Each structure stands twice: as C-alpha cells, then as structure tokens.
Amino acid sequence: MSNYTLFGDYRSGNCYKPVLFMALSSTPYAYRHEDVTVPRTERSDEIQGSSRFGQLPVLIDDGTAMCQSNSILCFLSNRSVLFNFSDYLHRQQVMEWLFWESCNIGKSVSNLRWLTKFSANTAEDILADLRDRAVKDLDRLEQELTSKPFLVNDTPSIADISICAYLYWLKDTGLDTGRWPQIKAWLDRISELPGWFHPDDMPRDSREFA
Amino acid sequence: MSNYTLFGDYRSGNCYKPVLFMALSSTPYAYRHEDVTVPRTERSDEIQGSSRFGQLPVLIDDGTAMCQSNSILCFLSNRSVLFNFSDYLHRQQVMEWLFWESCNIGKSVSNLRWLTKFSANTAEDILADLRDRAVKDLDRLEQELTSKPFLVNDTPSIADISICAYLYWLKDTGLDTGRWPQIKAWLDRISELPGWFHPDDMPRDSREFA
Known part of the structure; x- marks a missing residue:
C-alpha cells in the first residue's frame, strides 16, 4: 500500500492533473498547498529538497520525490487499473x-x-x-x-x-x-x-x- | 525482427534524437529525408498519412507510425538493452x-x-x-x-x-x-x-x- 503526498497550487493546471487523477481513481493521499507565486528559493525546505526542477506539482511516494506533471501521471497510471492500457x-x-x-x-x-x-x-x-x-x-x-x-x-x-x-x-x-x-x-x-x-x-x- | 523506417530532416534536433539512438545502438533502419520547410499539406502522401501532428520525425515500425521524438525514444529504448534501466x-x-x-x-x-x-x-x-x-x-x-x-x-x-x-x-x-x-x-x-x-x-x- 502506498503513501502519497502531493504538493500543488490551485492556480496551476499542471497541479490539477494529478489531483484530478487522484479524484477520478479514488486514491487516498495527503495534499499539501505550496504557493507557486513564492520565489523558489523562499519555499519550504521540504519542497525545495523534493522538487528537482523547482516546479510544482511534486508527488512523494513513500519518501521518493517525483516531478513533472505528465511524468507523475505516467507513474500513477502504471500503478492503476483505471486509465491504463495493456496494449x-x-x-x-x-x-x-x-x-x-x-x-x-x-x-x-x-x-x-x-x-x-x-x-x-x-x-x-x-x-x-x-x-x-x-x-x-x-x-x-x-x-x-x-x-x-x-x-x-x-x-x-x-x-x-x-x-x-x-x-x-x-x-x-x-x-x-x-x-x-x-x-x-x-x-x-x-x-x-x-x-x-x-x-x-x-x-x-x-x-x-x- | 523489426523493420524500421525513420522520416527526418537534417536541420532538426528532434530528428537527430532517434537517428543518434539508431547509430549508438547499431540498429538497422531505412532513413527517409523529408523537407521540414515544405508546408505540411504539400508533403508526400506517405508522411501526411503517418504524422499525427504534422511534425517530424516519424518512425514507422512494420506499418505502425509513431511520432513525437521523445515518445519515439521511449519506444526504442523499451525494445533495447542499451540506454534502458530495469529500476x-x-x-x-x-x-x-x-x-x-x-x-x-x-x-x-x-x-x-x-x-x-x-x-x-x-x-x-x-x-x-x-x-x-x-x-x-x-x-x-x-x-x-x-x-x-x-x-x-x-x-x-x-x-x-x-x-x-x-x-x-x-x-x-x-x-x-x-x-x-x-x-x-x-x-x-x-x-x-x-x-x-x-x-x-x-x-x-x-x-x-x-
């Protein structure tokens, strides 16, 4: 069983992508609001240490940080029976x-x-x-x-x-x-x-x- | 055994990506030059029928067309022992x-x-x-x-x-x-x-x- 934390901002469509995935697939997770308008160097230590490109969203899966919204969608989809193709x-x-x-x-x-x-x-x-x-x-x-x-x-x-x-x-x-x-x-x-x-x-x- | 045809133009870095992959992995293929400066609607029927987004490069694998250079790299890499990670x-x-x-x-x-x-x-x-x-x-x-x-x-x-x-x-x-x-x-x-x-x-x- 996985333990997801997702960092995002409500003004970002890139953040909406994984949040929508979680909602459509009924996946439990912790959501953490991170203000996208705060300069990257002034953000929390947790997000600065996790965000490889300084961008949101970031998904933490049991301590492992992942970024790039489309890459996160690939990761979530690979673990899901919904929204996935076998072919x-x-x-x-x-x-x-x-x-x-x-x-x-x-x-x-x-x-x-x-x-x-x-x-x-x-x-x-x-x-x-x-x-x-x-x-x-x-x-x-x-x-x-x-x-x-x-x-x-x-x-x-x-x-x-x-x-x-x-x-x-x-x-x-x-x-x-x-x-x-x-x-x-x-x-x-x-x-x-x-x-x-x-x-x-x-x-x-x-x-x-x- | 696969039968690859790759359409590209020498002025495009996106086309260089799969061509470089083929060279580094010693993969046999047919290369087809397609002039990227020709308007999309005036290109050959073969490329117009194959290129989903009207862009180059296009890779044909036994009749199936694939596009988007990075997506093509994923496809080639999944089939390769080189440049691939098991983790x-x-x-x-x-x-x-x-x-x-x-x-x-x-x-x-x-x-x-x-x-x-x-x-x-x-x-x-x-x-x-x-x-x-x-x-x-x-x-x-x-x-x-x-x-x-x-x-x-x-x-x-x-x-x-x-x-x-x-x-x-x-x-x-x-x-x-x-x-x-x-x-x-x-x-x-x-x-x-x-x-x-x-x-x-x-x-x-x-x-x-x-």
Missing part, C-alpha cells in the same frame, strides 16, 4: 499525446492564461505569438475530437487528463471559445466521469483525502 | 528529464536557434524572451551536471540523447557558450560513445542503414 500501441499513443501536450497546448494555452490573468505588462508581440500558437493547437485538438469521444482507444486515459487541465480555464485566455465545439463536448464528457471536479474547486489549503 | 525509479527519472526537455530546453534553445539561423524579422521581444528562457534552462542543466557524468544513474540513457540534441548546435543561438563548461564536458562524454556523430553530419538524403 503497447495504445500506451505509445498516450505518450505521444503527453509529449504533444507538454510542448504545445500545455505551453501555449497555459502561458497565455497565466499572462492574461495573473500578470501585466507582457509585450504584445509575446501575447500575439502565444495566441497564434494556442489557436493552432486548439484547432489541431478540435480536429482530432471530431472522430472520437476520447483521445486514445475511445476510452478515458491520462492523455485526456493531461490535455483537459488548462482547457477548463480556456475563457481566462480571452480567446473566443465558441470556435471549438468538439473540445467543449469532450470536456463535458470528461466532467461526467465519477469523481470529476472543476479546477476552480482545487483544494486551497493542505488536507487529507482518505 | 522503475531510474526509468521515472528518465521520463522527468524527457518532459523537462520537451517544455524547456527543447523549446527555448531549439526555437532560439531556428529563429536566429533560419528565420528573419522575428520581434526582438520574442528573441529576448527565448534568450532568457534558454539561459535559465542551460543554467539548470549546468548545475545538474556538476555532480554527475550523465543525467540518470551515472550512465547514458535516452535522457542524455534527448537533451544533447540541440546543444551540439548551441553556438547557432548566439549565446556565450563559455558560460556552461559542465555542459560542454558532458557533450564531450556523449561524443565519445561508440557510433556517435555530430548533428551536422545527419544524412541529407534517403538511404539504408544496415
């Missing part, structure tokens, strides 16, 4: 989507949202570039979702959990969300999974999930 | 580095290089932002490499193969490469592995590697 080609397709997320939509949409919602004085060139990238990435995803209910093998997987994370906050980017009806329908399908919650309802303080 | 925690650390690469150094350095070397008229704000990110990412890597010869478990893995890719071209970014001596020493260590070649020596046309 290696389906697992490979999940990996492709995770890497696509991390260098595309998880970068374009997440940065655009953060700069639009929490930051100011960002150069317009940079915002325009992010908007272009986000629209391109969302169009790509929209196209994929016209022909299938979930990203891999017609069933929910960590590919969906990873990619949906920032998209429940799409309105925060200022983009016209009406352009992507298939994405909207897919987000609705995910939201019907037992245990699902909106990222706005992320825990805002430390607590135990039994 | 799940070491495998997990490799995954963390691969995801770190795809949203950090594989994005900052690669885009900075591409825009500096192959593009023009990029807004200075965007270049400055990329330079900031690249320096931060390189500083992080430099710090890691002060204490170890390779990124995971003191032995070469696909984490090194992935992250080194764009760094042999670091001078193309215009950054002062003298700032990162540990990275230089690590790149030299990788270059001593049997079968290694510089990305400048990527194949420029289609050919068979037996």
